[in-house]
Amino acid sequence: MIDYEKLVSPVVNNLPPSGIRRFFDMAAEMEDTISLGVGEPDFVTPWTIREAGIYSLECGQTYYTANAGLLPLRQEICNYYKRHYDLDYNAKDNVLVTVGGSEAIDLMIRCVVNEGDEVLIPEPCFVCYKPCTVMAGGVPVSIETKEEDNFRLLPEQLKAKITDKTKLLILPYPNNPTGGVMSKADLEAIAEVLKGTDILVLSDEIYGELRYGDEGHTPFSKIDDMWERTVVVNGFSKAYAMTGWRLGYALGPKKIIKLMTKVHQYGIMSSPTTSQFAAIEALKTCDDEIKKMCSEYNYRRRYIVDGFREMGLSCFEPLGAFYVFPSIKSTGMTSEEFCQKLLEEEHVAVVPGTAFGESGEGFIRCSYAYSIENIQEALKRIEKFVSRHKDKGGK
Amino acid sequence: MNEILKILDNENGKVSRTRIAQMLGIDKSEVDEKIEELEKQHIIVGYKTIVNWEKTDREVVDALIELKITPQRGEGFDKVARRIYKYPQVKSLFLMSGAYDLAVMIEGKTMREVALFVAQKLAPMESIMSTATHFVLKKYKEEGIVFEDDEKDTRQVITL
Numbered sequence: 001m002i003d004y005e006k007l008v009s010p011v012v013n014n015l016p017p018s019g020i021r022r023f024f025d026m027a028a029e030m031e032d033t034i035s036l037g038v039g040e041p042d043f044v045t046p047w048t049i050r051e052a053g054i055y056s057l058e059c060g061q062t063y064y065t066a067n068a069g070l071l072p073l074r075q076e077i078c079n080y081y082k083r084h085y086d087l088d089y090n091a092k093d094n095v096l097v098t099v100g101g102s103e104a105i106d107l108m109i110r111c112v113v114n115e116g117d118e119v120l121i122p123e124p125c126f127v128c129y130k131p132c133t134v135m136a137g138g139v140p141v142s143i144e145t146k147e148e149d150n151f152r153l154l155p156e157q158l159k160a161k162i163t164d165k166t167k168l169l170i171l172p173y174p175n176n177p178t179g180g181v182m183s184k185a186d187l188e189a190i191a192e193v194l195k196g197t198d199i200l201v202l203s204d205e206i207y208g209e210l211r212y213g214d215e216g217h218t219p220f221s222k223i224d225d226m227w228e229r230t231v232v233v234n235g236f237s238k239a240y241a242m243t244g245w246r247l248g249y250a251l252g253p254k255k256i257i258k259l260m261t262k263v264h265q266y267g268i269m270s271s272p273t274t275s276q277f278a279a280i281e282a283l284k285t286c287d288d289e290i291k292k293m294c295s296e297y298n299y300r301r302r303y304i305v306d307g308f309r310e311m312g313l314s315c316f317e318p319l320g321a322f323y324v325f326p327s328i329k330s331t332g333m334t335s336e337e338f339c340q341k342l343l344e345e346e347h348v349a350v351v352p353g354t355a356f357g358e359s360g361e362g363f364i365r366c367s368y369a370y371s372i373e374n375i376q377e378a379l380k381r382i383e384k385f386v387s388r389h390k391d392k393g394g395k
Numbered sequence: 396m397n398e399i400l401k402i403l404d405n406e407n408g409k410v411s412r413t414r415i416a417q418m419l420g421i422d423k424s425e426v427d428e429k430i431e432e433l434e435k436q437h438i439i440v441g442y443k444t445i446v447n448w449e450k451t452d453r454e455v456v457d458a459l460i461e462l463k464i465t466p467q468r469g470e471g472f473d474k475v476a477r478r479i480y481k482y483p484q485v486k487s488l489f490l491m492s493g494a495y496d497l498a499v500m501i502e503g504k505t506m507r508e509v510a511l512f513v514a515q516k517l518a519p520m521e522s523i524m525s526t527a528t529h530f531v532l533k534k535y536k537e538e539g540i541v542f543e544d545d546e547k548d549t550r551q552v553i554t555l
Contacts, residue, residue, distance in 0.1 A: 024552075024553045027552045027553050028551065028552045028553070033552055035552045035553065037552055037553035037554070038550050038551065038552070038553065038554050039554045039555050040550060040554060042548065042550070126555065127555050176555075177555075295401075296405070299402065299418035299419070300418070302417055302418050302419065302420045303414065303417045303418050306417045307417075349552050349553055351553060351555065355555060356555075372406070372410075372414070372418075
């Protein structure tokens with residue numbers, strides 16, 4: 001008998017997922033569950049994009065592409081950043097097309113983090129930064145963002161965590177799970193702290209197109225002097241409702257993109273060709289389509305925030321992505337308890353805030369990438385649940 | 396105003412005013428006021444339920460009639476159009492560019508009933524030069540709504 005425990009990599013063996021997996025499996029098995037638990041759009045990819053993918057197959061475009069991605073696609077990505085943000089990236093040197101934004105995140109971390117380097121990670125946040133850092137031999141350093149600060153990263157919080165080992169800052173905004181955003185002024189304050197240091201920045205802007213309120217999204221590389229230290233990660237999953245196509249990209253300085261392309265070449269070869277052809281169509285023709293979906297999310301966002309506030313849960317106003325992050329502290333339950341009981345008693349699936357770091361304790365993540373009817377039914381059940389448990393003497 | 400119209404259009408017009416107010420982050424009284432205004436100005440011209448009659452036992456036949464018209468001096472096509480749309484059988488009426496002038500959507504109980512309507516009411520009108528009747532065999536989509544049953548949400552229950 002092989003004792004796998006002794007043979008496998010302890011680093012990987014000790015990575016999460018841990019207990020939370022059980023809860024997910026339970027949710028998946030339960031019947032007539034209403035879910036607000038999904039991190040992807042409910043929209044189907046716009047037809048013109050799907051059609052472009054199908055057409056590429058009809059034309060026999062079934063081969064590998066260049067390692068960094070089809071040049072016309074990289075060019076369209078650069079055009080998009082020029083058009084929307086007046087930012088300059090060169091298609092040949094500054095772009096790598098990856099298998100989803102997550103591959104880009106993994107590559108960037110692997111290419112810059114050395115053994116013992118510290119990586120600053122504002123939490124709550126998406127789950128991959130920490131394990132990627134650990135696998136690269138780095139040391140993840142959490143920075144706890146707070147509800148009263150609208151889950152923004154404050155410059156003094158950043159300053160307090162910088163040491164001579166700090167290599168990289170992750171900027172996960174607009175944020176999953178909180179829906180928090182960083183305004184241009186917020187980013188400038190962060191840039192002020194970074195100036196004069198050698199700290200690099202991985203700005204995960206996968207939700208950058210989903211911004212609500214008066215101020216639009218600002219890529220971190222747009223802030224003065226930040227371009228040369230920043231890799232921006234974006235992709236097609238959220239904005240174009242293309243999660244299943246697995247296509248993302250990284251934009252950054254030539255040297256880092258070159259290294260990332262090297263690792264990508266060995267691990268992946270090239271991103272899916274069909275998806276790349278579809279993505280060209282997305283960038284060329286779907287600016288309006290994005291806006292339409294964004295305004296639809298905005299309606300739902302206002303509706304769901306209102307709903308949580310009406311049932312007496314405090315809920316800060318998220319201005320990005322498609323999540324709300326209401327506080328359930330008033331029920332006296334922990335996040336996991338709340339989610340488990342809510343699932344058992346009302347058959348509603350939401351995600352405990354602790355899935356996104358310890359600082360998510362006391363919160364739940366609810367996605368509004370659902371129809372208004374679905375949201376309405378879920379809110380009704382959650383309200384029933386909350387009022388029942390408050391009556392039982394929850395604090 | 397346009398935001399309200401967009402929501403009414405998307406949600407089939409059946410969405411409640413309280414919900415519109417929530418979706419736009421404004422007061423319900425403001426929504427009431429604006430919708431009243433839109434109705435008064437005849438920007439909102441009506442509310443209608445879109446029915447897939449095939450799933451009921453009511454027999455319905457739809458047809459598109461192409462009409463070629465001699466326009467009348469001073470009146471253009473409007474006068475004859477008015478005479479046509481007054482028939483309750485006429486569901487829609489459009490003035491078209493191209494090979495014919497008026498497109499009339501007719502609803503009747505049987506093909507014979509529709510054909511008779513065309514022969515007895517439309518064709519004899521003085522300014523109508525010719526008619527061509529096309530019967531609808533199957534409706535796939537109407538007013539932006541697909542008639543086939545909704546596709547199920549096939550996403551995972553939870554993803555991070």
